[in-house]
Amino acid sequence: MSALVDAAGAAPVNASRFRAAHGAEWEQLERLVTSIERRSVRALSDEDLIALPLLYRATLSSLSVARETSLDRALITYLEQLSTRAYFQIYGVQSSLGSQLGRFFARGWPDAVRALWRETLVVVLFTIAGAFVAYLLVRSDPSWFYALLPEGLANGRDPAASADSLRESLYASDQNMLATFAAYLFQNNAQVAIFSFALGFALGIPTILLILYNGLMLGAFFAVFVPKGLGPNFTCWLAIHGTTELFAIFIAGAAGLRIGGAIAFPGRIARVDAAVAAGRSAATAMAGTVVMLAVAGLLEGIGRQTVTNDGLRLLIGLAMLSGWLAYFYLPRKRHALALA
Amino acid sequence: MRWPWRKASSPREPRSPRRRFITPEGVDLQLELGAGGARAGAFTIDLMLQLAILIGASLALAYLARGDKTGLLMIIWLLGAFVLRNGWFTLFEMGGRGATPGKRLLGLRVVARDGARLTGGAVIARNAMREIEVFLPLSFLGMQASQGLADTFLTVFALTWSGIFLFFLLFNRDRLRIGDLVAGTWVVRTSRAKLAGDLIATAPAERREFSERALNLYGIRELQTLEEVLRAGRPETLATVANIIRAKADMPDDGDDRAFLSEYYVALCARLERGMMVGRRRENKHAA
Numbered sequence: 001m002s003a004l005v006d007a008a009g010a011a012p013v014n015a016s017r018f019r020a021a022h023g024a025e026w027e028q029l030e031r032l033v034t035s036i037e038r039r040s041v042r043a044l045s046d047e048d049l050i051a052l053p054l055l056y057r058a059t060l061s062s063l064s065v066a067r068e069t070s071l072d073r074a075l076i077t078y079l080e081q082l083s084t085r086a087y088f089q090i091y092g093v094q095s096s097l098g099s100q101l102g103r104f105f106a107r108g109w110p111d112a113v114r115a116l117w118r119e120t121l122v123v124v125l126f127t128i129a130g131a132f133v134a135y136l137l138v139r140s141d142p143s144w145f146y147a148l149l150p151e152g153l154a155n156g157r158d159p160a161a162s163a164d165s166l167r168e169s170l171y172a173s174d175q176n177m178l179a180t181f182a183a184y185l186f187q188n189n190a191q192v193a194i195f196s197f198a199l200g201f202a203l204g205i206p207t208i209l210l211i212l213y214n215g216l217m218l219g220a221f222f223a224v225f226v227p228k229g230l231g232p233n234f235t236c237w238l239a240i241h242g243t244t245e246l247f248a249i250f251i252a253g254a255a256g257l258r259i260g261g262a263i264a265f266p267g268r269i270a271r272v273d274a275a276v277a278a279g280r281s282a283a284t285a286m287a288g289t290v291v292m293l294a295v296a297g298l299l300e301g302i303g304r305q306t307v308t309n310d311g312l313r314l315l316i317g318l319a320m321l322s323g324w325l326a327y328f329y330l331p332r333k334r335h336a337l338a339l340a
Numbered sequence: 341m342r343w344p345w346r347k348a349s350s351p352r353e354p355r356s357p358r359r360r361f362i363t364p365e366g367v368d369l370q371l372e373l374g375a376g377g378a379r380a381g382a383f384t385i386d387l388m389l390q391l392a393i394l395i396g397a398s399l400a401l402a403y404l405a406r407g408d409k410t411g412l413l414m415i416i417w418l419l420g421a422f423v424l425r426n427g428w429f430t431l432f433e434m435g436g437r438g439a440t441p442g443k444r445l446l447g448l449r450v451v452a453r454d455g456a457r458l459t460g461g462a463v464i465a466r467n468a469m470r471e472i473e474v475f476l477p478l479s480f481l482g483m484q485a486s487q488g489l490a491d492t493f494l495t496v497f498a499l500t501w502s503g504i505f506l507f508f509l510l511f512n513r514d515r516l517r518i519g520d521l522v523a524g525t526w527v528v529r530t531s532r533a534k535l536a537g538d539l540i541a542t543a544p545a546e547r548r549e550f551s552e553r554a555l556n557l558y559g560i561r562e563l564q565t566l567e568e569v570l571r572a573g574r575p576e577t578l579a580t581v582a583n584i585i586r587a588k589a590d591m592p593d594d595g596d597d598r599a600f601l602s603e604y605y606v607a608l609c610a611r612l613e614r615g616m617m618v619g620r621r622r623e624n625k626h627a628a
Contacts, residue, residue, distance in 0.1 A: 016540040074536040183415040187422040198472040276524030283465035
């Protein structure tokens with residue numbers, strides 16, 4: 001302050017006195033911020049690191065003062081830009097990738113999935129309803145099967161197939177393309193999961209259609225295998241990867257529904273705020289389904305081809321299911337993991 | 341270019357790209373939103389980079405695949421393409437810079453609208469939405485077209501769908517994509533300017549005296565326009581402005597436009613600042 005008073009006689013205008021008094025601080029902050037932007041925070045020495053927040057606050061207060069007392073627009077623009085750059089370096093910087101991932105697996109993901117429990121139940125009900133309807137339709141008239149499923153997907157496993165060829169389709173293994181098949185399944189399913197999340201924006205209607213169709217396909221396949229006495233075998237064939245894969249699809253669908261629901265029925269908060277709150281937590285759950293689908297891809301592409309024993313298949317499937325359920329829904333200590 | 345004098349005549353204020361952004365210290369940083377054109381440019385650059393990487397990597401893998409490791413290379417390609425498509429935007433924006441290479445090049449940055457740290461969930465949400473905004477309709481169209489199934493209706497439908505989402509950001513005042521809307525983010529300009537020199541220090545010692553009437557002519561807005569004119573320093577503009585002020589203030593032309601304007605700037609600035617000290621902020625020449 002004394003500098004301002006002393007200089008008052010020399011310069012007729014506030015901005016000049018202000019520049020003279022604080023210019024050095026701004027320049028130092030600019031130098032530090034530029035070196036962080038170029039490289040990283042690690043480029044700074046210890047003294048600089050300690051000085052950074054002080055300089056940032058000094059510059060912010062310079063900005064406030066300049067706005068009120070100075071008419072030099074170049075000065076105000078400069079201070080605004082410098083403060084903004086410093087703000088992003090101080091508040092905007094993410095923690096390291098490792099600790100972000102750690103937090104995601106420890107808390108973020110299970111919390112997000114647990115928050116979706118209501119939507120997840122709805123999705124499960126829609127899938128079961130779809131499967132039930134398709135099962136009854138195909139049992140009453142096998143031609144429904146061809147209406148429900150594209151030819152490529154059925155791959156010969158249709159109502160006209162013999163019991164032997166159906167049995168063979170459950171236990172055949174193509175050993176040399178296992179991993180490729182797993183990778184293909186993973187990226188295909190993960191893309192569908194991302195779609196069903198994004199489509200939730202249209203009030204969740206396309207997501208429900210996707211989920212319903214998924215259920216219909218499931219039911220149609222059951223209607224092919226059950227009459228040939230292969231129901232349990234098909235269930236085991238499906239269970240080894242299906243518990244993980246279907247669970248992931250349920251969660252992705254639930255994430256889409258959550259967004260659509262928040263936009264359609266925001267409740268007491270503003271529609272935009274509801275969409276943001278739903279979008280961020282649902283996106284975390286959706287990112288998790290990509291991990292689940294990677295596991296499902298491995299189980300389907302490699303596990304199912306190498307394990308052909310029904311009991312073992314079912315056991316693996318149930319173990320996976322209970323593992324996921326425990327991970328997502330078991331209550332855990334509030335802060336123990338967050339601190340770790 | 342904005343026209344400072346338009347504001348007085350037109351009843352509607354021009355829409356400013358500036359938005360309130362309060363730091364935890366309570367200072368409004370007045371962030372400037374990224375323009376629609378810059379956003380589109382950044383997206384195009386990112387798309388081109390992705391395509392270049394995809395093509396380059398595919399060629400490299402195809403070259404390596406002449407051996408018998410086709411299975412492994414196929415897996416690398418499948419997973420690589422997936423990460424490239426879904427991870428490019430997300431991973432770059434989750435980094436410290438908050439921007440993809442395209443955005444960085446055009447001086448843009450993704451910021452959480454509430455002023456908090458940009459979370460991973462927000463970045464994933466804003467980029468997952470890109471799937472239905474751009475990739476879904478266009479890839480569907482491409483798929484159908486490759487099979488010769490794309491009729492006019494489908495083409496129009498897919499393009500309209502994408503069009504609505506692509507131009508969505510031009511139809512709302514905060515330039516939000518659907519993804520920004522759902523994730524609670526916006527894209528702002530990051531600019532870095534050097535501190536321009538002090539006009540006062542470069543002004544010569546005062547020689548001219550300005551009358552009360554001359555100093556009463558203008559307010560803050562005009563002063564800052566004069567600042568711009570002086571900083572740009574184009575002789576024709578200086579001459580025009582100097583002549584207008586001389587005519588209004590009834591002062592003789594002494595032939596030195598630059599010195600005249602510099603001195604007038606200092607005198608006017610000092611006078612307006614004195615007014616601010618006692619709580620009179622004269623925004624423009626129409627204010628009392």
